[in-house]
Amino acid sequence: NAGVTQTPKFQVLKTGQSMTLQCAQDMNHNSMYWYRQDPGMGLRLIYYSASEGTTDKGEVPNGYNVSRLNKREFSLRLESAAPSQTSVYFCASSETLRGLSYTFGSGTRLTVV
Amino acid sequence: GENVEQHPSTLSVQEGDSAVIKCTYSDSASNYFPWYKQELGKRPQLIIDIRSNVGEKKDQRIAVTLNKTAKHFSLHITETQPEDSAVYFCAASYSGGGADGLTFGKGTHLIIQP
Numbered sequence: 001n002a003g004v005t006q007t008p009k010f011q012v013l014k015t016g017q018s019m020t021l022q023c024a025q026d027m028n029h030n031s032m033y034w035y036r037q038d039p040g041m042g043l044r045l046i047y048y049s050a051s052e053g054t055t056d057k058g059e060v061p062n063g064y065n066v067s068r069l070n071k072r073e074f075s076l077r078l079e080s081a082a083p084s085q086t087s088v089y090f091c092a093s094s095e096t097l098r099g100l101s102y103t104f105g106s107g108t109r110l111t112v113v
Numbered sequence: 114g115e116n117v118e119q120h121p122s123t124l125s126v127q128e129g130d131s132a133v134i135k136c137t138y139s140d141s142a143s144n145y146f147p148w149y150k151q152e153l154g155k156r157p158q159l160i161i162d163i164r165s166n167v168g169e170k171k172d173q174r175i176a177v178t179l180n181k182t183a184k185h186f187s188l189h190i191t192e193t194q195p196e197d198s199a200v201y202f203c204a205a206s207y208s209g210g211g212a213d214g215l216t217f218g219k220g221t222h223l224i225i226q227p
Contacts, residue, residue, distance in 0.1 A: 033214060040122070042202065042219035043157070090156065097214050098206055101147045104156040 002026055006091050006105035013081040013112045021076040021108050023091030031097045032074035033058075034066060036087040037107075043090065049074055050097045081112045115140045115207045119218025127226050132193055134221045136203035137185040145206035146179060146186045147215070152199045160201075161188070190223075198225045 004025045013019055025032065034046040045058030047066040055066050063085060065077045074093075078085060088109050092102040116139040126132045138146075147162035163170045163177045163186065170177050174193075179186040190197055200222050204215040 031214065040219065042119075043217040045214070048214055094214070098145070100145070100206075101159045101162055102157075102215060104158070106156050 004091055004093055004103050004105035006089075006108055008108060009106065010109050011111070013078075013110065015082060015112060017081050018077065018079050019081065019110075020078075021089055021091070021110075022073070023075065023105055024073045025093040025103070026072065027093060027095075027103065028071070029093035029095050029103075030071070031094045032068065033092045033094075033102065034064075034074070034076045035090045035092065036060065037090060038087050046076065046089075048097075081110075083112045086110060086112045115143055115205050115216040117203060117205050117216050117218045119203050119221055121221060122219065123222045123224070125224040125226055126193055128193055128195060130193055132190045132197070132223055134188045134201055134203070134223070135185060136187070136205075136218050137183075138205040138216075139184070140205075140207050141181075141184065143205040143207045146177070147204050147206075148177060148188050149202045149204065149217075150199045151202065151220075157202060193223075193225050195225050195227065197223060199223060 007022045030051045033048040035043045044060050049055045049068040052071045067075045088107050090107050091105040094100045094102045119136045144165040149157035150160045151157040174191045176189040200220045202220050203218040
């Protein structure tokens with residue numbers, strides 16, 4: 001039982017490059033999330049998907065897009081990376097949107113130079 | 114939306130002493146309050162949670178208390194050990210319309226001094 005799997009674990013991009021972060025869960029969860037974690041800022045929600053077929057903006061969506069490919073997979077895309085997007089990105093999932101804890105992936109450390 | 118404040122940002126305690134981390138939330142409709150522990154370079158992991166119909170919950174050396182009237186909740190760790198060193202996050206889940214899941218505090222870096 002892998003839980004939540006994120007790829008890649010590390011990535012270095014040049015300013016202006018694009019990339020997609022992949023996330024998959026095998027727990028049959030309905031809701032999935034993308035967070036970024038920066039020193040002193042805690043975990044900030046980028047986008048979330050309450051259920052398959054829906055996506056919504058979180059606190060810091062600018063510069064990102066998401067796709068809920070199916071119930072298992074939720075990807076995060078940076079179309080034109082900027083140094084301000086240097087961060088650690090976590091994907092998470094939960095059975096429903098409200099009232100339940102999350103299972104987090106192991107994170108992606110992204111550096112934009 | 115919900116706003117969660119967490120204090121202190123850094124807490125240093127002697128091994129064997131107790132540690133207390135406090136959080137406040139803004140929306141009285143929030144009804145679920147989990148705590149996550151994140152070790153260096155690792156993912157956040159749930160350590161304990163509490164729902165609004167309960168005032169206190171314990172799990173071995175860890176306890177969480179909730180005061181709905183004051184809209185604050187706290188994590189208590191007794192007999193601290195070196196492996197308790199980590200960043201701890203509180204969170205609140207709002208159950209009303211337009212909710213977007215958990216809102217996290219900014220975290221507390223707990224340092225256990227030998």
